[in-house]
Amino acid sequence: MTESSRQGRARAWTAFLLASPFVYGMYIFLLFLFDTFAGDQEMLYEYSIQKSRRKLVMQIIYGGWHAVPMLYAVGLLLLLIAWALVKRLGRQVVVLTGAVGAACGLVVAGMFTGTDISAITPSVLSGLLLGCLMGWIACGIRAFGGT
Amino acid sequence: MRPLFAILCLGLLLNSPYAFATDYVWVIGGGPNPTESQAQIESNVNWVIQILKKYPGRRKLRVFFAAGRKPLKDVVAWRPPKESSASLQPLARVFGDTMANGNHYYRQQVPDVVGSTDANELKKRLEREFSRLKPGDRALIIYNGHGSYNYSDDTSRNALRLWNNTHISARTMYRIMKRINPKVPVRFVFTQCFAGAFDRLVHPHAEDRLALGKSDRCGFFAVSPYKESEGCSPSVKVGDYRDYTTYFFAALKGRTRTGAPLPVNPDLNHDGTVSLYEAHLYALSQAHSTDMPRSTSEMFLERWQPWYLRWVDTGAEPDNVYGRLAREVAKNNGLPQSGHALIRAISARRRELVRRKDRLKLEKRSLKRVIRLLQGKIQGRIGMRWPGALSPYTLNFVHFLNKDLDAAQNFILADRDYPDLVAMQNRRFDINNDLLDINRDITQLNKIEHLRQLARLKYEFDRHASAQDRAWYHRLLSCEELPL
Numbered sequence: 001m002t003e004s005s006r007q008g009r010a011r012a013w014t015a016f017l018l019a020s021p022f023v024y025g026m027y028i029f030l031l032f033l034f035d036t037f038a039g040d041q042e043m044l045y046e047y048s049i050q051k052s053r054r055k056l057v058m059q060i061i062y063g064g065w066h067a068v069p070m071l072y073a074v075g076l077l078l079l080l081i082a083w084a085l086v087k088r089l090g091r092q093v094v095v096l097t098g099a100v101g102a103a104c105g106l107v108v109a110g111m112f113t114g115t116d117i118s119a120i121t122p123s124v125l126s127g128l129l130l131g132c133l134m135g136w137i138a139c140g141i142r143a144f145g146g147t
Numbered sequence: 148m149r150p151l152f153a154i155l156c157l158g159l160l161l162n163s164p165y166a167f168a169t170d171y172v173w174v175i176g177g178g179p180n181p182t183e184s185q186a187q188i189e190s191n192v193n194w195v196i197q198i199l200k201k202y203p204g205r206r207k208l209r210v211f212f213a214a215g216r217k218p219l220k221d222v223v224a225w226r227p228p229k230e231s232s233a234s235l236q237p238l239a240r241v242f243g244d245t246m247a248n249g250n251h252y253y254r255q256q257v258p259d260v261v262g263s264t265d266a267n268e269l270k271k272r273l274e275r276e277f278s279r280l281k282p283g284d285r286a287l288i289i290y291n292g293h294g295s296y297n298y299s300d301d302t303s304r305n306a307l308r309l310w311n312n313t314h315i316s317a318r319t320m321y322r323i324m325k326r327i328n329p330k331v332p333v334r335f336v337f338t339q340c341f342a343g344a345f346d347r348l349v350h351p352h353a354e355d356r357l358a359l360g361k362s363d364r365c366g367f368f369a370v371s372p373y374k375e376s377e378g379c380s381p382s383v384k385v386g387d388y389r390d391y392t393t394y395f396f397a398a399l400k401g402r403t404r405t406g407a408p409l410p411v412n413p414d415l416n417h418d419g420t421v422s423l424y425e426a427h428l429y430a431l432s433q434a435h436s437t438d439m440p441r442s443t444s445e446m447f448l449e450r451w452q453p454w455y456l457r458w459v460d461t462g463a464e465p466d467n468v469y470g471r472l473a474r475e476v477a478k479n480n481g482l483p484q485s486g487h488a489l490i491r492a493i494s495a496r497r498r499e500l501v502r503r504k505d506r507l508k509l510e511k512r513s514l515k516r517v518i519r520l521l522q523g524k525i526q527g528r529i530g531m532r533w534p535g536a537l538s539p540y541t542l543n544f545v546h547f548l549n550k551d552l553d554a555a556q557n558f559i560l561a562d563r564d565y566p567d568l569v570a571m572q573n574r575r576f577d578i579n580n581d582l583l584d585i586n587r588d589i590t591q592l593n594k595i596e597h598l599r600q601l602a603r604l605k606y607e608f609d610r611h612a613s614a615q616d617r618a619w620y621h622r623l624l625s626c627e628e629l630p631l
Contacts, residue, residue: 031458039461040490040596063454112453112611116460 012141016079019133020071023126027067028060030122038118071130074104078131082138094135101131168283170206172199173273176291177213177221177264178379179308181252183293184213185379186224191291191338191392192257198400202631206287209276212255213310215263220252221310230569237559238552241525242536245572264292266313274326282330287631291392293379294339302372303353305344307337317344321353327362332626334423335366338391344372346446349623357450359619365443365626367395367427377436389587391438394430399423399631409433411475415468424627431598432472432479437583437590439597444623448604451616456607462487464599465606473598480591493592500592504585507578514575521568528562529555 035043043060050056082097089096105127106120113119176192178184192212199208213221228234228249239248262272280286290307295314297304303321306314315323327333337345347353349364369376369391378390386405397403398413398421413421413429421429427442434440464470464485474484482496483489529536533551535543547555559565608620 028458035458035461038487040599041494042461042596042600043458045596060458063457066454112455113459114456114607114610116463118462119459122459 009141012137015133015137015140016075019130019137020068020075023071023075023130023133024064024067026129027122027126028064030125034118034122074101074127075130075134078104078134079138082135083141086135086138086142091139093138094132097131097135097138098128099131101127101129101134103127104131168281168285170204170285170287171209171276171280172206172287172289173209173211173276174199174289174291175211175264175269175307176257177211177255177310178293179310179312181219181221182223182250183308183379184222184255184310186222187378187388187390188291189222189255189257190388191378191390194404195289195291195392195396196258198396199631202399204631208259210257210260211262211264211269211272212257212260213264214255215260215265215268215310217263218254220254222253222255224251224253225249226251232553232556232560235552235556237556237565240568240572241522241529241559241565242539246576263311264309265311266309266315269309270315270319270323273323277324277326280327280331282328284328284331285629286327286331286333288333288335290335290337290339290342291378292339294337294341294376296341296373302341302344303347303355305341305372307339317347318353320345321348324348324364329360329362332363332629334364334626334629336368336392336395336423337366338369338376338378338395340370340375341372342368342370342376343374343441343446346372346441346443349443355450357447357616357619359622363622363626365623367391367423367443367627368441368446369438371439371441374439376438378438389434389436389438391430391434391436391440394434394436395426395440398426398429420630422628422630424624427627428468428472431594432475435587435591437586439590439594442623442627444620444627445601447620447623448601448608451608451612451620452604453611456611460603461600462490463603463606465602467602467605469598469605470602473595473602476591476595476598480588480595482595489595493595497589497592500585500589504582504589507582507585511575511578511582514571514578518568518571518575521564521571524564525559525562525568529558532558 032043035041046056047053078097078101081100082093085096086093102124105124108127109115109120109123113123174192174195176188178188189212192210196208196210199206225246226249228236228239228245230236234248236245236248239245262268277286293308295306295308296302297306297316303318304316306316307320308314324333335345335348345366345368347355348366349359350356351358351360369378376391378388378392388404393404397409401409401421403409409429410433411429413425415425415428424442424444427440430438431440477484477489482492526537533547533555535541535547535551536555538544608616612620
């Protein structure tokens, strides 16, 4: 294995490890947008009454920590799909894994959070983002000679 | 043959464990010491006892109040002191606590008191009496007094503040209640500050978890485990009382505290009786106070909510009991009843109220400074003529009181700064009342949001809850829905 491919693989793994927390953050941000502009503004209210705002942010993040392992699991699956197809599809694999991720988001929303637009949209967009990231990581690994 | 059959039936009935089944009610009240044992608590306890005695059905009352049967002054009442030399008000305004001069201490006048609430005594008595309950009996525990918060974040250590500055925490109360036969349904009403922590009494080992214990227990609380409650006013004006007890028991009595008809019918299912749950819903929707009451079934829903539903679809407006109450509270407060218009109106009103509150707080702070300054000036002038007045709790002060009191008070009344001092102290008193009113208004807004959240929780629970969770929830609800 060459030096550049070793570096590329390390970067890809780092990107993989960071992707899920990033997507989770994105999901919370989308929920915040819907809550603020189409909901009861609960997050803003909680934020305004909390004595320790840092504690509230930590609570929101901690409250959903279960999501991160789930995102890693789905992310790994998407990465495997992308890896398997990247030789044949090239950069187009990003579109494919993005679509699969969005579909996963739709299924998860339907199963757990509900079918309302404010429940589906953050879930689908987060799935799309995760899928695209995994496709991009697979392209990166290939570019550095990892496949 | 018939008399023989009747005797046989009677014999069977008497031998059953449900024969002579009794409803027991423990009313526990009073403050931890004379200065914190306000007249409102005594008045509430007296009113509750009166309602319980007149309510249909037989029940045995056990009343524990402050110092109990000991001949101690264990209640404080406050009346605005007269602005005269005879009441020492000029001296109190310059040297002491203006409000404390209106305090009047006396021995409690609660009927049928069997003992003190001193934790050591109360614990033993409750353990003894609880262990005597048998299947078929029902227990109701009503607490009216002060509560404390445990800053370690372990709310099971939130406690009842009892006579002699003693405490019984939620965890200790759980241990005491272990003496009760699991087949005896137990209901409780806790109205103290941070009362929500006592919701743990329905969970095994008073732990912060969803599962319920073996026995049928449920309860109602004036506030969450993190909030202070109303109901500790030393004022004797009953019409001013806005605490949870006042509304909860008004619903059961069918009349308000002042004897007026209720603004709405609390009997929501129109079965002719008002259950404790209906009384709680009445208090939740009608009270204009700083309390945000909760029941064990509502706290169960909050505990149940999975993390992935916490912030999702917060604009939904399901049409269930809580959704309807949210609309009612919004309407009572002159707000749109639903939709984004309601949320915008709540935000705008909250902003306005918080601005007013901040302005008043600022004024109060600056008044405090000026009042101290004026007091210091007048005290200095008095000290030049009667130095003994500056040494309270000494013989010099006794001489001053005996010889120069009238002259000194006349001197104060004629002082050029005294009228300003009086005006500022009165303004400060008014500001405290205004702040309380603003806090009550803010609570109404919070209540609408809380009720909307509960409506969504109930809807989500009906869709997603497991069979076990549903069984637990219905156990709590059916316990809460029992009549008094």
